[in-house]
Each structure stands twice: as structure tokens, then as C-alpha cells.
Amino acid sequence: MKYNKDTSEKILENAFEEFGENGYNGARMQSIADRAGINKALLHYYYRSKDALFEIVMKKAFQIMVPKLMKTFNSDDSVCESIEKFVEIYIETIMKHPQIPGFVIHEISNKPDRLVRLIKSTEINFNLLKQKIQKEMDEGKLVQMAPEQLIVNVLALCVFPFMAKPLVTGLLLDGDKKAYKKLIEDRKKEVASFIIRSVKIEEPKS
């Protein structure tokens, strides 16, 4: 009767994979059990239901992302410096956990309310960021635009290439997976430059 302390953790890891690849609807408890080398019954023994398991895995995914990302906002950096850090950390973290975009994609179209609720329950808060952006625009440091538009642009440029990975690889890069990895790697710097060239107003020489 050897007690395998990390069976529960092994389940979580493999559920993370399965849900990330197939979303809630596509994921199969049987498949998670297979991946983890156990059977369905044991799955239900540890985590009551598919729903419960999913919620836990989802929260885990956010715990990976959110704290790192929030650090880039709450600092005293300028908006442009914040964006540089945000982009780099976002891309780096997703490269380490490529399942995460899968979660978000699926949940957006499956149970968006649950997703919004979950994100709201984290320390993410866009209001501070909006204010910071507005301030720099008023000071003439940034091109005038609705702060929401800038935020959407930053998120779009970070998130989209991961969401659309098969399309980017298949349609734009002739299926070349190495080229995809390089493209993403390059974006750590490229995206921030792209944004900053567009919005930053250079200080006039005194």
C-alpha cells in the first residue's frame, strides 16, 4: 500500500496538458487518466468532477502568469519601459507554458463569464494602467489615443501569435516550426519596438 504522494500532482500536470490542447469540451477524463498512467475512477477520487478539476487547473495557469505580469505594471517605470518588460515577460512565460493560450482561447468561446470572473479575482487591474497612460499622453510623452486602444494593441501583439500558432506556421512560414520559434523569439524585442515607434514622442532637446 505504497502511498504515491505526487499522484495528485501528476494528475494536475496532465490535466493541464489535456485541457490546454483540447479545451474543456474536447478534453476527456479518460485521456487525462491515460496520460497520468492511472484510471478514471482515481481521477474522480482526487478531484470530484471534470468541472472541479478544470477550475483548479485554470487557476493554476493564472497563478503562473498574473504575478509576473503585474510586476511590470506596478513599477515606477514609464509606460514605454513597462511595455518593453511586459512583452518580454509575457512571451518568455508562454514559451515555457505553451498550453496557456489554449485555455484562454477555449474558455473565451465556451464560458467567457467564468474566465472574466477568474481574471477579475486576480490582482489584475487595468484602471491604474489606463490612468498612467492617460497621464503620459496629457504630458505630451505619448501620441494621443484612447488608453484602451493602446492596451488592446499591446495584448493583441503579444497574444495573437500564440493563439494563431498553427495558422502562422502553416500559412506564413510553410510549416517550418523552427522559423516559428525564431519569429516568437524575435518578437520579445520586435513587438516593443513596433509599439514604441508608434506611440512615443521624443523629448525635445533642451
Next chain:
Amino acid sequence: MKYNKDTSEKILENAFEEFGENGYNGARMQSIADRAGINKALLHYYYRSKDALFEIVMKKAFQIMVPKLMKTFNSDDSVCESIEKFVEIYIETIMKHPQIPGFVIHEISNKPDRLVRLIKSTEINFNLLKQKIQKEMDEGKLVQMAPEQLIVNVLALCVFPFMAKPLVTGLLLDGDKKAYKKLIEDRKKEVASFIIRSVKIEEPKS
């Protein structure tokens, strides 16, 4: 025995909605039948299987998008002018057919190969565009970067706000649906400006 000529079309319309909202896995034949005011058996009478129905609806979605978008590429316009047109037409078309992003989202993570194959079977071809971009960069009209990066950026800025509609509305706009519509409407111009500010090199005065 009144023959309802457009039963078949009514099915297609409602299948379009159902698949767009729930994706292939989430969609229910029963639900499509209900929406169309008929029953499951009739659904299978017109379209043999869920798979077959989906493929037809998917192709229909692309027939809406692709021709309009390709017109913006194959012209003699400069890259910047092409981008302006592309952005405006993309956003306008999706606003009229808000189910389309749903298709793409779901299929990306469900059967990406089918999606890539389907898009490849259209007249979409990024190679011409890549060359056009490269040429203008060589001529010093555009900031140097990998053409693929620019294309990804354009697509990201167009597509993301629709893919992430619930997140944008819920997290960034306090659930205000009118604000979302305005944000999207504004992006018709905003996105192109944003990109062009970043990549266009002004002609030196002669």
C-alpha cells in the same frame, strides 16, 4: 406537402450561428434543429452528418471573408495603403458576421490542419504580400523588419479584439457593450494609423 424551398438555407444560417458560438465540439445538432424550427432527422436528411454540415458552413464563412480581403492585396497600392484598406474591410466584415472569429478560434485548437488546408484552398497567398513588403523595405519606404512580423502584427491588431471580445468588454470596459462597439468602430482608422506611424518612412523633401 408544401415544399419549403429554403429549409436547407435556414439550416445553414442557424448552423452558422451555432457553430460560431460553440465551435464544432460544443455545437449540438439538436440545437441547430431547434434554432431552425425543425428536428434532427431532417437535419441529417439535408446534410448527411455533423462533419459535412460543418465543412459547408466553414467554407461559407471563408467565402464571405476571403475575396474581400484579397482585393486589398492584389492592387497596385503601396503597402501602407493596402494595410489601411485591409484593416477597414476586415473590421467592417466581421462586424457584419460576428460568428466568424468563433469558427477560427475553435478550429485552431480543435482541428488546425483542417483549417489550414481550408485556407490554403482559397486564393489567399502571403508570398506576394511578403515580396511586396520586402521591396518597399529595400527601397527605404518602410522600417526594416521581417515581413512576416509585419503581417502577424496587422493580423493580430485586426483579429484579437474580436477573438477576445468578452475579455475586452469585461475587463477593460467594465462590461459596457456600447463602449466595445465604439472601440471596434474606432479601430477601423486607429489600427492603420498605429501601424503606419510605426513602419512608414516619410519621403525626404526633394
Next chain:
DNA sequence: GTCTATAAGGTGATAGAC
């Protein structure tokens, strides 16, 4: 804790009457 066996519910698809 871990397994096998099975219940309970739902889904795509078809048979057959009208």
C-alpha cells in the same frame, strides 16, 4: 489508494410511418 465493472445521461445518426 487503486482498481474493475457498471450505471446514468447525452449525442449523432438511422429506420420507418406518413
Next chain:
DNA sequence: GTCTATCACCTTATAGAC
């Protein structure tokens, strides 16, 4: 062409032995 009834399958979840 359109319906009702039903099949065959799959999936989550549980009962019960070890």
C-alpha cells in the same frame, strides 16, 4: 420532405471489491 421512435455509441461519474 418531414416527423417520431429508437439505436449505438461515448462520456462522466459512482459502486464496490481488494
